[in-house]
Amino acid sequence: MTDRDTLGRKEIAAWLELAADALQAARDALTELDAAIGDADHGFNMDRGFQKVRSLLPTLSQQDIGSMLKSVGMALIGSVGGAAGPLYGTGFLRAAAVTSGQQELSPEAVGSMLKAMLAGIVERGRATPGAKTMVDAMTPAVEAYDRAQTTGAGLCPALQAAVDAAEEGVRATIPMQATKGRASYLGERSIGHQDPGATSCALLLKALHSAVCRGRNA
Numbered sequence: 180m181t182d183r184d185t186l187g188r189k190e191i192a193a194w195l196e197l198a199a200d201a202l203q204a205a206r207d208a209l210t211e212l213d214a215a216i217g218d219a220d221h222g223f224n225m226d227r228g229f230q231k232v233r234s235l236l237p238t239l240s241q242q243d244i245g246s247m248l249k250s251v252g253m254a255l256i257g258s259v260g261g262a263a264g265p266l267y268g269t270g271f272l273r274a275a276a277v278t279s280g281q282q283e284l285s286p287e288a289v290g291s292m293l294k295a296m297l298a299g300i301v302e303r304g305r306a307t308p309g310a311k312t313m314v315d316a317m318t319p320a321v322e323a324y325d326r327a328q329t330t331g332a333g334l335c336p337a338l339q340a341a342v343d344a345a346e347e348g349v350r351a352t353i354p355m356q357a358t359k360g361r362a363s364y365l366g367e368r369s370i371g372h373q374d375p376g377a378t379s380c381a382l383l384l385k386a387l388h389s390a391v392c393r394g395r396n397a
């Protein structure tokens with residue numbers, strides 16, 4: 180155990196930085212996934228959005244967590260073309276609303292943040308689980324985090340459970356037929372391909388886990 184099982188502003192900044200690194204590294208792979216069932220821009224979109232977020236980091240780190248997440252949401256809505264920008268952007272804005280004025284988040288508050296992010300994505304995109312979207316990674320992640328919390332797990336084990344569930348959710352998109360977003364235009368031809376948005380969602384959660392848990396034992 181650590182003496183301080185919370186997520187602070189420094190870790191939010193580290194999350195955003197690691198997310199920008201991960202999305203940059205995955206840019207071509209995400210674009211390739213989107214080439215198969217979309218319009219080959221998801222990697223480019225996400226990389227552009229998070230490089231914009233990276234450029235804001237020096238000013239963001241002076242702010243409370245809610246303000247940081249709000250700036251991220253606005254940056255993503257403003258700079259990411261396609262469906263993913265407004266979806267992730269709305270997710271970050273909802274996450275900002277439940278962390279307003281906070282300097283540090285308890286494990287429960289992190290759970291509320293993740294839940295709010297998912298609610299924002301669903302509110303904006305109206306996708307239900309099984310539609311082959313980012314919701315298919317985020318929903319099991321939020322559920323796994325909650326389950327870990329209710330069995331008394333600390334922040335890092337709960338985040339690890341969320342990452343594992345998201346990655347499982349990504350794999351589960353492969354046999355799905357898309358019923359939302361651009362991939363739905365393909366009908367049955369969308370079957371057999373991994374969803375790019377679910378993939379980027381798992382990368383975002385993995386970056387959160389790394390930012391909070393590297394260097395911690397628990």
Ligand SMILES: Nc1ncnc2c1ncn2[C@@H]1O[C@H](COP(=O)(O)OP(=O)(O)O)[C@@H](O)[C@H]1O
Nearest residue numbers: 221261262263304306312313360361375376377
């Ligand atoms: N209605 C929706 N709800 C949730 N996620 C969606 C929705 N529509 C699309 N997505 C996600 O967005 C991803 C595509 O993002 P992107 O390529 O950036 O946008 P676009 O489809 O406009 O080119 C998909 O892989 C899917 O995960």
Ligand SMILES: [Mg+2]
Nearest residue numbers: 217218220221
């Ligand atoms: Mg696309």
